Amino acid sequence: MKKEQQDNIWGPAKFNREMKSLGELTSSFGLPRMIITGFLVLLFLLAPVAGVDFFTQITNVLNRFSWNAVMVLAMVPMIHSGCGLNFGLPLGLVSGLLGATLSIQFGFTGAMSFVMAIVIATPFAFLFGGGYGWLLNKIKGGEMMIATYVGFSAISFMCMMWLLLPYTSPTMVWGMAGKGLRTTISLEGFYDKVLAKFALDCNKICGINLVIPIGTIAFFALLAFGMWAFLHTKTGTAMTAVGSNPVFARACGINVDRIRLLSVIMSTWLAAVGILVYEQGFGFIQLYTAPNNMTLPAVAAILIGGASVNKASIPNVIIGTILFQGIVTMTPTVLNSLIHMDMSEVIRMIVSNGMILYALTRKTEGSK
Numbered sequence: 001m002k003k004e005q006q007d008n009i010w011g012p013a014k015f016n017r018e019m020k021s022l023g024e025l026t027s028s029f030g031l032p033r034m035i036i037t038g039f040l041v042l043l044f045l046l047a048p049v050a051g052v053d054f055f056t057q058i059t060n061v062l063n064r065f066s067w068n069a070v071m072v073l074a075m076v077p078m079i080h081s082g083c084g085l086n087f088g089l090p091l092g093l094v095s096g097l098l099g100a101t102l103s104i105q106f107g108f109t110g111a112m113s114f115v116m117a118i119v120i121a122t123p124f125a126f127l128f129g130g131g132y133g134w135l136l137n138k139i140k141g142g143e144m145m146i147a148t149y150v151g152f153s154a155i156s157f158m159c160m161m162w163l164l165l166p167y168t169s170p171t172m173v174w175g176m177a178g179k180g181l182r183t184t185i186s187l188e189g190f191y192d193k194v195l196a197k198f199a200l201d202c203n204k205i206c207g208i209n210l211v212i213p214i215g216t217i218a219f220f221a222l223l224a225f226g227m228w229a230f231l232h233t234k235t236g237t238a239m240t241a242v243g244s245n246p247v248f249a250r251a252c253g254i255n256v257d258r259i260r261l262l263s264v265i266m267s268t269w270l271a272a273v274g275i276l277v278y279e280q281g282f283g284f285i286q287l288y289t290a291p292n293n294m295t296l297p298a299v300a301a302i303l304i305g306g307a308s309v310n311k312a313s314i315p316n317v318i319i320g321t322i323l324f325q326g327i328v329t330m331t332p333t334v335l336n337s338l339i340h341m342d343m344s345e346v347i348r349m350i351v352s353n354g355m356i357l358y359a360l361t362r363k364t365e366g367s368k
Contacts, residue, residue: 050337066216071274081263082243092271114191129268
């Protein structure tokens with residue numbers, strides 16, 4: 001056999017080619033992301049050893065993915081238009097919370113309360129998103145810094161408004177005073193599990209304790225497909241051009257400010273829908289300072305998924321949400337079972353804040 005043929009089978013040339021392809025894969029996917037993925041796989045492998053049901057943990061990860069994915073998707077329009085990461089996500093969350101509480105106040109129940117919550121939240125999202133977009137157009141270059149203050153201000157302002165707005169529904173107001181909204185409002189009888197109840201229970205089919213939330217995942221898939229389709233339209237292409245090179249986009253006749261404004265409104269509306277999806281999964285509404293805990297995980301998830309401050313895609317949303325929520329879900333459960341100590345909340349805080357810190361200090365340009 002000739003030397004070249006031997007090299008093709010087991011020689012140094014083949015080894016070099018394999019190492020080169022492995023290096024290209026690592027470069028494209030990102031070494032830190034591969035480490036996080038490997039850690040998540042390790043947790044799944046350790047689950048049976050720790051006495052944790054493997055398929056139950058798969059169900060938990062899928063549930064948390066389906067509840068959080070829409071809020072991560074809300075980052076995509078603003079990143080594409082060059083407005084950066086949407087740290088003003090609380091404006092959309094507040095819009096969704098207004099839609100949810102007003103839907104209950106007006107007496108809607110069941111699935112109709114979910115539909116009406118989206119309908120009522122939409123004008124608020126357009127109004128808040130429009131004002132937010134106008135502000136970002138005035139301070140180009142400092143969007144992410146200003147967005148953080150806008151988000152905190154919106155939440156602080158609404159902490160007062162939840163007490164002052166004239167809600168009267170006994171389901172939501174404080175029992176003693178008869179006014180002012182409670183911190184936590186149950187969705188039982190309204191849109192609790194309105195999407196999550198459409199699920200495939202594999203226990204009834206093949207005897208494994210796995211439940212796939214088809215309804216919630218399908219709803220996210222519909223919104224993700226809509227976003228993908230929009231980005232391939234003329235307006236979506238213009239949005240990408242504005243984010244890549246606003247000077248060139250302006251020279252091509254694109255109204256840069258209008259495109260940026262549209263992206264902020266879209267992001268705000270998706271955030272409003274996202275919080276409603278999140279609420280129906282958990283079964284209750286959380287008001288006052290609760291939205292403070294939503295922004296950084298969404299930002300971290302899309303960055304871990306491979307996005308950068310000027311480039312994001314639907315796969316970045318899916319990969320990042322699965323990795324972030326998978327680590328946050330699996331780590332405390334598996335480690336608690338291994339070390340036999342109830343430190344789940346401490347471990348969850350360390351892991352989630354550690355991933356947020358990694359994501360916000362990452363300087364890579366995302367996946368190719």
